[in-house]
Amino acid sequence: MTVLVNPRALSDHKARDFKMLVDGKWEAGSAQPIERVAPSHGIVVSRFPNGSKADADRAILAARKAFDHGPWPRMTASERSAILLKAADLIAARAEELAFLDAIEAGKPISQVRGEIAGSVDIWRYAAALARDLHGESYNTLGDGTLGVVLREAIGVVSIITPWNFPFLIVGQKLPFALAAGCTTVVKPSELTSGSTLLLGEVLQEAGVPDGVVNIVTGTGPEVGAVLTTHPEVDMVSFTGSTGVGKLTMTNAAQTLKKVSLELGGKNPQIVFPDADLDAFVDAAVFGAYFNAGECCNAGSRLILHKSIASDAVKRIAELSRDVKVGDPLDPTTQVGAIITPQHLEKIAGYVAGATSSGAQVAHGGEKLDLGMGQYMAPTILEAVTPGMAVAREEVFGPVLSVLTFETRAEAVEIANAIDYGLSAGVWSRDFDTCLTVGRKVRAGTIWMNTFMDGASELPFGGYKQSGLGRELGRHAVEDYTETKTLNMHIGGRTGWWMPR
Known part of the structure; x- marks a missing residue:
């Protein structure tokens, strides 16, 4: 809900x-x-x-x-x-x-x-x-x-x-x-x-x-x-x-x-290791995916979770997603507003349908919302996503979060880099050696460590690859x-x- x-x-x-x-x-x-x-x-x-x-x-x-x-x-x-x-x-x-x-x-x-x-x-x-x-x-x-x-x-x-x-x-x-x-x-x-x-x-x-x-x-x-x-x-x-x-x-x-x-464009991953602060990460995952209704080149639209924590993390992200307020952009309590055009809403819904037909599962949302006027999309979580799916490789530009899993550090980096984009990424671990090592290997213009989508006027912003x-x-x-x-x-x-x- x-x-x-x-x-x-x-x-x-x-x-x-x-x-x-x-x-x-x-x-x-x-x-x-x-x-x-x-x-x-x-x-x-x-x-x-x-x-x-x-x-x-x-x-x-x-x-x-x-x-x-x-x-x-x-x-x-x-x-x-x-x-x-x-x-x-x-x-x-x-x-x-x-x-x-x-x-x-x-x-x-x-x-x-x-x-x-x-x-x-x-x-x-x-x-x-x-x-x-x-x-x-x-x-x-x-x-x-x-x-x-x-x-x-x-x-x-x-x-x-x-x-x-x-x-x-x-x-x-x-x-x-x-x-x-x-x-x-x-x-x-x-x-x-x-x-x-x-x-x-x-x-x-x-x-x-x-x-x-x-x-x-x-x-x-x-x-x-x-x-x-x-x-x-x-x-x-x-x-x-x-x-x-x-x-x-x-x-x-x-x-x-x-x-x-x-x-x-961007298809930005958040890579999460077992020792991460899950409370902080879950909040960042929800914000990173749904901010600006996901119509953001910097959106954290891919979660690359260690298999040992994936189930618990997805459950907690879904629970927090249920509290996200979607609707009237002129209401100061609203967190996710409308989708830019009816055509773009259909495109987002098409990505979700394509993912589920390829084996992904909807952990939350997945549907267009009828609020009586305008066009809206429910915050959506897709799990059991594989790296080859379109929803894991292409920029959806909507409030859709794709969840992938890994077992080794090298596998996480490989999944993160296996796309055409390289705008930004997040790394979550209490071990700074892990953050720095992974951050240096992921090919993206901005790497956030134990945070996501922070910025300042003094910090350069731009991407690698396409x-x-x-x-x-x-x-x-x-x-x-x-x-x-x-x-x-x-x-x-x-x-x-x-x-x-």
């Missing part, structure tokens, strides 16, 4: 009409707007401009002009930092408005989104600090006649393409670092969840970001995203989304050899938006190479 929080009808809610931002001007677009139906309530809550190829082209040219001739790349680092800090304060001041937009457009629990907005404020402040710490190198050891200086310069115009699952948080993992480096940008949020990103445009204008530095074009991938990844005036593409679209992005960008940063390229957060984030330039300076008289002196 799952605790249900039935959505309250939004009878007095009026759909919000948004405009997109191009070269400092707000535009409605010429096509019929995109209507966003709330996944939790089934009514239209937002309308976004359905941007065109021409809109994307104009935005890119505005960013190009702002980079080549505008003040932003030519400001001092302290000036850019001050604007980013003001933006952070303005985000904090509009936190509740931003949280409501992400909750109603994406179906995310409002309490969770409030935490994401607070986390984003911290990221903007961290990026502001890094803006003043971006520096190069000097080499005074090349002989009396040479001084070498290595510069970090803004890479130029950056296309930023963000997904629907963390609309405001993920743009905050990209945009402030690009701005800190001195870049100009064109941002394309998901056409499903564009509201909070468009509101961010208002915030940045108020903070003092010059026209053309941040452009926001809403629309579909084939219409807008394709231009942002192929246009010759774009120097870099930063994309977060599915691995399939990430590959297409990389192919498009390769035509003009753009730099690419990709944060893609989970992506590059890193976000940490000082690596701002460096990713730069080019390296070498100045080789001759001092004093020079001996001729061919001409006698």
Whole structure:
């Protein structure tokens, strides 16, 4: 049984009409707007401009002009930092408005989104600090006649393409670092969840970001995203989304050899040894699997349990899962909200059906939930899963937990690594030698030890293998938006190479 929080009808809610931002001007677009139906309530809550190829082209040219001739790349680092800090304060001041937009457009629990907005404020402040710490190198050891200086310069115009699952948080993992480096940008949020990103445009204008530095074009991938990844005036593409679209992005960008940063899918394991603190682990397993309704690249969707504890661990996880509150994202007690679209709900249910037909057993949940409106999935635990099943290898992107077992440390590592992804993993043991040994052998960008899905602005985030390229957060984030330039300076008289002196 799952605790249900039935959505309250939004009878007095009026759909919000948004405009997109191009070269400092707000535009409605010429096509019929995109209507966003709330996944939790089934009514239209937002309308976004359905941007065109021409809109994307104009935005890119505005960013190009702002980079080549505008003040932003030519400001001092302290000036850019001050604007980013003001933006952070303005985000904090509009936190509740931003949280409501992400909750109603994406179906995310409002309490969770409030935490994401607070986390984003911290990221903007961290990026502001890094803006003043971006520096190069000097080499005074090349002989009396040479001084070498290595510069970090803004890479130029950056296309930023963000997904629907963390609309405001993920743009905050990209945009402030690009701005800190001195870049100009064109941002394309998901056409499903564009509201909070468009509101961010208002915030940045108020903070003092010059026209053309941040452009926001809403629309579909084939219409807008394709231009942002192929246009010759774009120097870099930063994309977060599915691995399939990430590959297409990389192919498009390769035509003009753009730099690419990709944060893609994950099928993240939690490896649990017999000496683990099971109380702490069980809580982390439930949180890691169901957070954001499992629509999270970092979700701990695979449990790799030692056979000696598997039965007890699954029983305890199922017991805690029964207390998880699923339903209305606007209710502050809700822990798991709605599924993003009806089509995605069917995809999740299809994975569960495929697993059970292949021999997996449902230990909890497994069904779609009828709450009278919207679309919801019960938190689900599948045991007797084998490594070859699709549910153990592919990203379900829903609240579905697959349980596998192992007997030896080497077998656990082999199961963890036997997939195409390598975003993150967790290791649970009271023996730090076990944690460190396994953590060094699992091929993933982040390894949590006796915790799961913790993070900080200072810590880099990104994946191995088909989970992506590059890193976000940490000082690596701002460096990713730069080019390296070498100045080789001759001092004093020079001996001729061919001409006698």
